[in-house]
Amino acid sequence: MANKAQDESVTAKLTINDIARMAGVSKKTVSRVINRSPLLNAQTRERVEAIIRETNYVPNPQARALALGRNFLIGMVYDNPNQQMILSMQRGVLEALHDTEFELIVRPVDRGSARVMDDIRGFIVRQRLYGVIILPPLSENDRLAQLCDNEGCRYVRVGSAVLDDNEHMVVSNDRDAVAEAVRHLIQQGHRRIGLIAGPHGFRSAKERRDGFELALAEAGISLPRSLIADGQYTFESGISASESLFDLSPRPTAIFASNDEMAAGVLYAARLRGIQVPEELSIIGFDDTPVTTRVWPPLSTVRWPIMAMGRAAALKIIGVAIGEGGQVSEPSTFSSTLIRRASVAPPSGG
Template sequence: MASRAGSAPTIVDVAAQAGVSIKTVSRVLNQEPGVQEATREQVLKVVAALKYRPKLSARSLAGARSFLIGLLYYDPSAAFVAGVQKGATLRCREAGYHLVVESLHNDAADIDQQVERMVSALRPDGMVLTPPLCDNPKVLKALRESQTPCVLMSPGRQVKGQPSVCMDDVHAAEEVTNLLISLGHERIAFIKGATDQAASARRYQGFDNAMRAHGLAVDPELVHQGDFTFKTGVEGAHQLLSRRVRPTAVFASNDDMALGVLAAAQRLGLAVPADLSIAGFDDSPAAGLVWPPLTTVRQPVDQMARTAVEMLIGANRSDAEPPTEASLHRVLPYELVVRDSTSAPFDRPARVAGKARKR
């Protein structure tokens, strides 16, 4: 049996040509278990031959699913958002889902109504929430009331029963600070991130922990409040480097701000790392392209997004088992990447050899 000339093939055509039921075709397309491998291969072969593409509306009616995953973000860092979108898009594509990306202003008075309208229009199978939206009570309440599953990326705290994925920001920041101290730096400045994002506080905590562990006092005058943007990195650098006794190293809590510090240092005629070591956080694409390339933490942003989407898709499978509390909270590994923007101060030898590998 073949579809009418000029008309798009249907699931009925696929089932007939493959010699299976419509339900079996649906199970193959939805990557559900319980189908013999030979049958699965035959169905996929027919799907490819007929160039069959299931309509989202039809799939939704058949399985009470939209095959849409929503991604909500409000973040000034383009590199972070790009990484999240890349990871989420690829995982959705692999599973036959589509990703819908929406930007919401975290301080909008009607943000809950915006979420409600979005859910009503799209009926997504789940939402991935990035910071700071993942900690916004209005957003969480709107999704909870609409019974829309969601996974939180880097939330301020783990909530029982609420899926989340993150990395260990505190320990990562400790490693960066330990590296700087091991190189011989003691007068280390720190530029904080946006106050509405939990990662900002965690990274500062890691910096403070490491300084205290080495018996070094954190000078309040060497701590600048930024907001994860290049501009506040430049502003912070000018403030920190204008002091009579300058810091020998600056740790900015994301790469955008670290790049701002690098630009400001070069404008002031300071050589990096001879006059000033600079470290960032995230390992954005620009971190390895500037000169000197930045020492930073490789945050697994794309993998975190992939994992968040996988958790939503997994929960929608017909054979999904009830998750354990431990499986609801995923912590992914990071990597400290040492590059040419950090070295020992010119007047002081390194305390101990650095353990991180240089790239």
């Protein structure tokens, strides 16, 4: 019994340096094994894992956190009405953190508050965050990036346009993707196309509107202000915005909604008015969230690779900790693509 207790005492005192010495590798290599980094050959990984099993070594995150001056926590800060986008981003981040020592803390804030910068600074300091992922539109604030730098906190900004250098950014090609979607409507024969824009102050809303206008300009199609309705990235705003477009005479034969929640609102409002989709009205959304295949007809949409962006954002932050030497190997630019479904058809009458 005494020998067993003694063995457990010795095991409890083992450090990552001890494991490295026993395996004949560097401390960084052991860290890579612990955090499932792919930057190892199979033979080295197996040797280190065997020693970890034999010694019953358990990493001490508190000790490592103390040495780093940071906890193994990644924060995700947002103020965005698109809840599906938040959930998809979380899934991507959690996929990246799986089998590592890192955990995710999600923090909503009010970007309109005079105290928003102090709130985020307090969050970073209290939690001793290792890094923070900043979602749009907060990510568009350069002062927030500077705040993270000042607090020594790694950060990645997620956006719809280039906001920072590659190490601190993941970005999608919203403008080009929306232009492709609208060109598809034009190729189907639509000339009177309505836009439900995103909220003012969101860079994604601007990029998507710019792509919409670009495609119309290329085709020589004018865009009266009456064909643009403002939305808030919510289902309810999609309903109210589409009502104003339906009241036009003639009404649009197609509508591009700047996200899927609003596109679903358009479909709902059309059904209430007895407008047949796609026979009398074609609809395209943006995001490719689950709602697009749970309504009838299924909605054409632009697939936004938000989970992949979340995964890349997390890996950019934790790369140093899992032994990648600070090298940014994750992509920074992600392509959104048009997904064609049954909500688009040529306009009635040709």
